[in-house]
Amino acid sequence: MEFDWSVIEDAMPALLGGARLTILITIAGLVGGLIVGFVAGLMRAYGNVILNAIAFVYIELVRGTPIVVQVMFIYFALPVLADIRVNPMTAAITAIVVNAGAYIAEIVRGSFISVHKGLREAGLALGLPTWKVLVYIIGPVAFRRMIPPLGNQVIVSLKDTSLFIVIGVGELTRQGQEIMAANFRAVEIWTAVAILYLLMTGTLTLILRITERRMRIL
Amino acid sequence: MSIVEFRNVTKAFGKVVVLREVDLNIEVGQVVVLIGPSGSGKSTLLRCINALEEINGGDLVVDGISVKAGRSNVRVIRQEAGMVFQQFNLFPQMTAMQNVAFGPQHVRGHSRAEALEQARALLAKVGLSDRGSHYPSELSGGQQQRVAIARALAVKPKLMLFDEPTSALDPELRHEVLGVMQALAEEGMTMIVVTHEMAFARRVGKRMIFMENGKISVDGDPATLLSNSENPRLREFLQHVH
Ligand SMILES: Nc1ncnc2c1ncn2[C@@H]1O[C@H](COP(=O)(O)OP(=O)(O)OP(=O)(O)O)[C@@H](O)[C@H]1O
Numbered sequence: 117m118e119f120d121w122s123v124i125e126d127a128m129p130a131l132l133g134g135a136r137l138t139i140l141i142t143i144a145g146l147v148g149g150l151i152v153g154f155v156a157g158l159m160r161a162y163g164n165v166i167l168n169a170i171a172f173v174y175i176e177l178v179r180g181t182p183i184v185v186q187v188m189f190i191y192f193a194l195p196v197l198a199d200i201r202v203n204p205m206t207a208a209i210t211a212i213v214v215n216a217g218a219y220i221a222e223i224v225r226g227s228f229i230s231v232h233k234g235l236r237e238a239g240l241a242l243g244l245p246t247w248k249v250l251v252y253i254i255g256p257v258a259f260r261r262m263i264p265p266l267g268n269q270v271i272v273s274l275k276d277t278s279l280f281i282v283i284g285v286g287e288l289t290r291q292g293q294e295i296m297a298a299n300f301r302a303v304e305i306w307t308a309v310a311i312l313y314l315l316m317t318g319t320l321t322l323i324l325r326i327t328e329r330r331m332r333i334l
Numbered sequence: 335m336s337i338v339e340f341r342n343v344t345k346a347f348g349k350v351v352v353l354r355e356v357d358l359n360i361e362v363g364q365v366v367v368l369i370g371p372s373g374s375g376k377s378t379l380l381r382c383i384n385a386l387e388e389i390n391g392g393d394l395v396v397d398g399i400s401v402k403a404g405r406s407n408v409r410v411i412r413q414e415a416g417m418v419f420q421q422f423n424l425f426p427q428m429t430a431m432q433n434v435a436f437g438p439q440h441v442r443g444h445s446r447a448e449a450l451e452q453a454r455a456l457l458a459k460v461g462l463s464d465r466g467s468h469y470p471s472e473l474s475g476g477q478q479q480r481v482a483i484a485r486a487l488a489v490k491p492k493l494m495l496f497d498e499p500t501s502a503l504d505p506e507l508r509h510e511v512l513g514v515m516q517a518l519a520e521e522g523m524t525m526i527v528v529t530h531e532m533a534f535a536r537r538v539g540k541r542m543i544f545m546e547n548g549k550i551s552v553d554g555d556p557a558t559l560l561s562n563s564e565n566p567r568l569r570e571f572l573q574h575v576h
């Protein structure tokens with residue numbers, strides 16, 4: 117068969133539109149996911165029994181179910197249960213917030229508790245209150261350790277947005293699927309889609325590498 | 335005047351009793367060397383003083399404040415009692431200078447400029463004027479421990495607690511840390527030092543305490559105890575560490 121470049125040329129505007137949406141969902145979802153993840157992770161690491169249990173249940177529920185089921189639940193089941201309307205875009209972003217939040221919580225918890233307890237004691241021994249020890253001493257060390265796994269989670273979440281094809285969000289994969297259904301040019305379209313994903317994840321990897329090099333991991 | 339008073343202090347970890355009804359008074363300006371076999375409770379005794387460990391029975395008063403007097407009082411005690419750890423525990427994300435300036439700024443509430451000024455003076459005092467911009471990972475063990483001493487001194491404590499400050503160091507690096515400690519003792523700092531450095535104990539110590547099994551079993555003058563103790567277990571212990 118012949119690789120027809122003009123197919124890609126024609127499809128590009130729609131694909132780029134899809135890629136924009138993919139990025140939008142990823143960014144919005146991860147901003148929320150970081151907040152949820154930090155709160156849940158710190159609850160796991162330092163919370164009392166109740167806070168710890170709440171965070172634990174949340175994390176296990178999310179990690180124990182596929183993200184497709186999670187987004188289906190948010191989009192189709194939640195409206196029935198709670199009598200609220202959810203548009204596909206909101207459902208997609210919420211799904212990333214909830215899903216990434218759980219994985220980020222584990223990253224946050226892991227990096228905080230991995231910090232040698234001697235640092236905490238050294239801070240306390242100076243006469244600092246516990247919160248200052250967390251903010252000024254443990255936090256910065258933990259934060260540096262989070263960068264590689266967080267970078268990884270960003271890439272995973274970005275690719276996870278392709279699963280929102282199931283609720284009809286016009287992100288990159290969905291756009292590819294729709295164009296393909298009209299012109300049957302599978303090779304060209306899926307090549308183009310794959311390359312667009314690679315460009316996005318490649319950029320992220322590059323940013324991650326540079327950040328890692330700049331910030332000495334302690 | 336006593337700066338540390340153990341009154342019948344008991345400390346247990348679960349069922350393991352580590353300090354058994356300890357009574358001990360330490361006077362201002364005293365340099366106390368604390369020795370004893372592994373597991374006898376030396377670290378625990380030290381860590382009770384600045385409330386890194388909570389006591390279970392009796393009372394422990396540091397500079398007039400009980401360790402049981404609540405969080406904010408405990409913070410005051412910790413500011414009065416600086417601690418130096420076996421593993422240095424420097425803050426790895428900060429340079430030597432920032433490590434030392436941290437206490438004045440965040441504990442004493444000095445301005446950044448003042449804190450850095452003090453840090454510079456303290457680094458000079460421990461012989462590390464030229465290492466201020468180095469990170470802990472870029473310093474030798476002996477240098478790290480001297481930074482750690484400067485960091486503790488920066489909060490202007492009245493008392494210094496040392497838990498085996500040279501045990502993690504190569505023998506040839508120990509003297510630089512011991513030298514700083516000796517200078518501190520000569521300035522009149524009150525010090526409690528857990529150590530196996532008997533030459534230091536003899537030279538610098540004013541009082542030596544031998545702990546066994548959570549109790550103080552010998553308490554006396556270092557030179558006397560080191561040359562001829564009447565306690566057979568202390569004599570045997572000293573033979574092993576020499
Ligand atoms: N956090 C802890 N939890 C449980 N047991 C502990 C804890 N810390 C110390 N212990 C126990 O308390 C006892 C005394 O410990 P401590 O560290 O005070 O001894 P030490 O005299 O400093 O010994 P070393 O010379 O080995 O440092 C030991 O039996 C130890 O196992």
Ligand SMILES: [Mg+2]
Binds near residue numbers: 376378497
């Ligand atoms: Mg010890």
